[in-house]
Amino acid sequence: xxxxxxxxxxxxxxxxxxxxxxxxxxxxxxxxxxxxxxxxxxxxxxxxxxxxxxxxxxxxxxxxxxxxxxxxxxxxxxxxxxxxxxxxxxxxxxxxxxxxxxxxxxxxxxxxxxxxxxxxxxxxxxxxxxxxxxxxxxxxxxxxxxxxxxxxxxxxxxxxxxx
Numbered sequence: 001x002x003x004x005x006x007x008x009x010x011x012x013x014x015x016x017x018x019x020x021x022x023x024x025x026x027x028x029x030x031x032x033x034x035x036x037x038x039x040x041x042x043x044x045x046x047x048x049x050x051x052x053x054x055x056x057x058x059x060x061x062x063x064x065x066x067x068x069x070x071x072x073x074x075x076x077x078x079x080x081x082x083x084x085x086x087x088x089x090x091x092x093x094x095x096x097x098x099x100x101x102x103x104x105x106x107x108x109x110x111x112x113x114x115x116x117x118x119x120x121x122x123x124x125x126x127x128x129x130x131x132x133x134x135x136x137x138x139x140x141x142x143x144x145x146x147x148x149x150x151x152x153x154x155x156x157x158x159x160x161x162x163x
Contacts, residue, residue, distance in 0.1 A: 043069045078111040096129040
């Protein structure tokens, strides 16, 4: 019986400690944001917070701040990251048309700066939006574009043609 009580108390202590450590992290980011003046550092702080840590309104304003800072810095990379997170924010809330606008903007930037990893992510997210909207032909075309640009597809083509 004592052993079970000790185990339960240990688990309770772990859970309480975990909860407080999470709030400390969020609070420390918010404190740093209030005092930090450098846009690039502020962007990284904004970008480091998780949507689970904030309510919808606060997280939406954080994303708006990321977009504004990225625009001021004229950083294509930061804009691309911001469009990705903002598109996901709207997709998670069921506003797929609004998510698509951010995903398309991000995809355009990832093409310009030749970031193939993010381009694949954007194409996948665009395909997911079209899938949810019921536009299956467009969804399939984006899924196919991802597959044909993958290393696996190129390897399969090589094996098929040069065996």
